[in-house]
Every structure is written in structure tokens, then in C-alpha cells.
Amino acid sequence: MKYLCLPGAYGSAKNFEVQFGPLAEEFKRRGLGSFSYSQGTHEVDPPPGWEDYFGKPPLYRFLDVSHGDAFETLRRLRHVPRGLNPEDTMRQLQGATVEEDWHQEAWRHALDGVFKTIDDDPEINAIIGYSEGAMVAASAIVEERERCKREKGRERRIKFGIFIAGAPPLKFEGNKRITAQLYDEVGAVIDIPTLHIFGCDDAFLSSAVALFNVCDPRSAVMYDHGLGHIVPRDAENVSLLGTVLGNLVPKVEDQIRREAHYNKKDRSEIKGEDKIPNKKRATAAGQGQGQSLAPGGGRPGMHQRGYSHLSATSAQGNTSSDPTSGNITPAEVDFTVGKLFSMSRPFW
Numbered sequence: 001m002k003y004l005c006l007p008g009a010y011g012s013a014k015n016f017e018v019q020f021g022p023l024a025e026e027f028k029r030r031g032l033g034s035f036s037y038s039q040g041t042h043e044v045d046p047p048p049g050w051e052d053y054f055g056k057p058p059l060y061r062f063l064d065v066s067h068g069d070a071f072e073t074l075r076r077l078r079h080v081p082r083g084l085n086p087e088d089t090m091r092q093l094q095g096a097t098v099e100e101d102w103h104q105e106a107w108r109h110a111l112d113g114v115f116k117t118i119d120d121d122p123e124i125n126a127i128i129g130y131s132e133g134a135m136v137a138a139s140a141i142v143e144e145r146e147r148c149k150r151e152k153g154r155e156r157r158i159k160f161g162i163f164i165a166g167a168p169p170l171k172f173e174g175n176k177r178i179t180a181q182l183y184d185e186v187g188a189v190i191d192i193p194t195l196h197i198f199g200c201d202d203a204f205l206s207s208a209v210a211l212f213n214v215c216d217p218r219s220a221v222m223y224d225h226g227l228g229h230i231v232p233r234d235a236e237n238v239s240l241l242g243t244v245l246g247n248l249v250p251k252v253e254d255q256i257r258r259e260a261h262y263n264k265k266d267r268s269e270i271k272g273e274d275k276i277p278n279k280k281r282a283t284a285a286g287q288g289q290g291q292s293l294a295p296g297g298g299r300p301g302m303h304q305r306g307y308s309h310l311s312a313t314s315a316q317g318n319t320s321s322d323p324t325s326g327n328i329t330p331a332e333v334d335f336t337v338g339k340l341f342s343m344s345r346p347f348w
Contacts, residue, residue: 001033001160001249002123006062006114006133008165010046013037015055016130022233026242032249036124038117040110040132062110062136086213087182089206090168094179107139107170107178114140118157125256126160130231131204134166138211142169142181142189159259160252161194162245165229167207168214183213193219193252195245199227221248 007016017024017037024035040062046054080092114136118124129137141158148154168180169189181189194215198208212222223244225232232238 001126001253002121003033003035003126003128003162004114004117004121004124004137005035005037006127006129006137007037007039007060008131008133009061009063010044010050010054010059011039011130011133012055012058012060013039015059016133018055019231019233020128020130022238023231023241026238027245030242030246032242032245033126034123035128036117036121038114041113062113062132064106084206086206086210087184090180090182090210104172104176104178107172110136111140111143115144125157126162126252127158128162128164129166130164131166131229134163134211135168135170137161138163138166138190138214139169141192142171145191159192159256160249161190161192162197163194163208163211164197164231165202165204165208166196166198166211167204168210180210181214182210186214188214188216190215190220192216193248193255194221195248196220196222197225197232197241198222199225199230199232201227202229204229 005013005016005020007013007019011019014037016039017035020035027033028035040060042061042064043058044061045057046059080089084092127137127140129135138161141161144156144158148156168182170178171181171186173179194212196208196212196215198205202208212220221244223241225237225241232241
């Protein structure tokens with residue numbers, strides 16, 4: 001398989017190649033694929049205080065937020081009520097950020113850029129995204145399916161998705177606004193096999209779980225590396241993820257071959273075919289079957305539907321009633337051990 005790799009906000013193709021390097025080398029060592037790196041088209045400066053955090057400039061985003069507040073969502077997240085499920089958390093954040101500085105034209109431009117990159121390389125058949133890149137990747141999967149419905153003869157190129165610290169796909173709403181596609185509103189909208197990599201200490205854990213929830217439960221696998229909003233690079237997680245992907249890729253490739261056998265028949269004609277076995281489906285304790293794929297094994301994971309134990313709390317040092325006040329610094333958020341969530345590890 002060949003993966004198109006999309007970095008997070010304030011990233012670049014060059015920096016993401018380094019950031020993803022340990023995983024890429026492990027995957028290549030196991031013969032699991034090759035990688036092509038891309039980036040957004042909007043050059044950006046890092047926020048004040050983060051000049052040395054994101055790597056060597058130039059830095060890019062897929063979305064034009066040049067006049068916005070890079071950390072408004074994090075400030076809002078400090079004050080999201082406790083006990084909300086991922087979908088309600090996302091709605092709270094959307095309701096608080098209706099004036100974000102990107103709209104439908106910018107979003108179409110971002111997706112068109114991804115599709116051009118895919119069209120220019122006929123070997124690409126899978127996608128990897130981190131953070132903002134994962135949101136773009138998820139949206140591209142959904143958009144490609146819709147374009148294939150509208151454009152007779154167009155074939156779907158993206159057969160497998162890997163999301164690292166992701167967020168749910170976006171959709172157009174009205175004439176200007178873009179909102180997240182959430183499971184309790186749209187159901188499962190991503191119908192290809194997916195691997196979801198995130199950490200229980202991620203400040204944006206709700207976003208990653210909300211993305212997991214809109215993927216086909218028969219072919220979505222989650223892996224919790226136990227850390228924060230990062231691409232895991234430590235030896236243990238890299239090795240374990242190599243094993244996880246080593247089990248998944250042959251099944252994905254077999255599914256691709258079976259779909260090719262049916263040529264251009266509608267997917268509904270073959271939906272009775274076996275999908276990727278999901279024997280290790282992540283569930284909440286006492287609900288359903290299976291477990292999450294996480295270091296140590298044997299730990300009950302999060303249920304794929306309606307997991308309601310996520311909780312948010314104010315970050316240390318910020319007691320203001322104004323959720324937009326206070327600076328966000330690398331030392332506060334840390335992104336290797338996210339401090340904006342108080343998880344108390346309810347699921348293991």
C-alpha cells in the first residue's frame with residue numbers, strides 16, 4: 001500500500017516525515033507500505049510562545065486561519081461541562097466558535113488539494129493524518145465517496161485510513177458554515193477500514209473518539225498509546241503498532257482484491273462479503289465483546305457508541321470565568337501528557 005501522509009496544524013511535509021519517521025521505518029521494515037508526504041497550502045507563523053515547538057519553518061495549515069485565534073478551542077475546552085459524551089462535547093465547542101475564520105470556500109480548496117495529490121500519484125491507495133491532517137483525511141474519505149456517487153465512472157482511491165489524534169470529518173451547513181459530522185446525527189459515514197491511534201491523556205480525546213464513532217464499527221480498530229496529543233515515537237508503541245498494522249494490512253489488501261474482482265459493481269451488491277474481522281473491538285467494561293488495542297493488553301477500552309465518561313476540567317492556573325482568557329503555553333498543555341482532561345482512567 002502507499003499512504004498519503006498529512007501533518008497537523010503548523011506542520012509541513014518535511015517536518016512530518018521526521019515526526020512520523022519511527023513509525024514509517026517500522027512499517028516499511030515489515031513490508032507494510034510506502035509513504036508520500038504532503039502539507040497544507042496556507043503558510044502560517046507559530047503562535048507566540050510556540051516558536052520552537054513545531055519544527056523548522058516554513059509551517060503550514062490546510063485551513064486559512066490567519067486572522068483567527070489559534071487556541072480559542074483549547075480555551076473553550078477548559079470550561080466544557082463534565083460528563084459529556086464526545087458528540088455533545090464537539091457540539092459545545094462548535095457552538096462556542098461559530099465565528100471561526102474559515103468557511104466553505106477554504107474547505108473546498110483544502111480537499112481539492114488532497115485529491116489533486118492523489119490524482120497525481122496513481123499508486124496512492126491509503127491515507128494517514130495527524131490532528132488537523134486527520135480531520136482533512138477523514139473528510140476526504142467521505143467527500144470521495146460522495147463525488148463517486150455524483151460522477152459516473154469515478155473510482156474510489158482511498159481504501160484504508162489511519163488517524164492519529166484525529167477529529168471527525170466536516171460537512172457543509174448552510175451557505176457559509178462548516179460543522180463536524182457526529183455519529184448521533186449522521187451515523188457511520190466512513191465505510192472503509194480504519195485504524196485510530198490516540199492517547200488517553202490527549203486534551204482533544206473527545207475529538208478522536210467522535211471520529212472513531214463515525215467509522216464502520218465492523219472495520220474500525222482503536223489503539224491507545226497512553227500519552228497525549230502526539231505521534232507516538234517510543235520503541236514500545238512503535239513495535240506494537242507495527243504488529244497491529246501487520247495484522248490489518250493483509251486483510252485490507254485482500255478486501256481491495258475482492259472489490260477489484262467485482263470491478264465497478266455497486267458496493268451494496270457485495271456488502272454481504274466479510275469485512276475486516278474485528279475480534280479486538282474496543283468496548284466499555286461490561287459492554288459487548290473485545291478489547292482496545294493498547295500497550296499492556298487486556299484492558300477494557302472505550303465503547304464505540306455513547307461512551308460518556310469523558311470529563312473536562314479547568315486547566316491549572318486559570319480560574320477566570322471568561323473561557324477565552326489566559327495564555328496557552330507548551331508548558332501548560334504539554335501535548336505529551338495533556339493536562340486539560342481529568343480522566344481518572346475510568347476504562348481500565
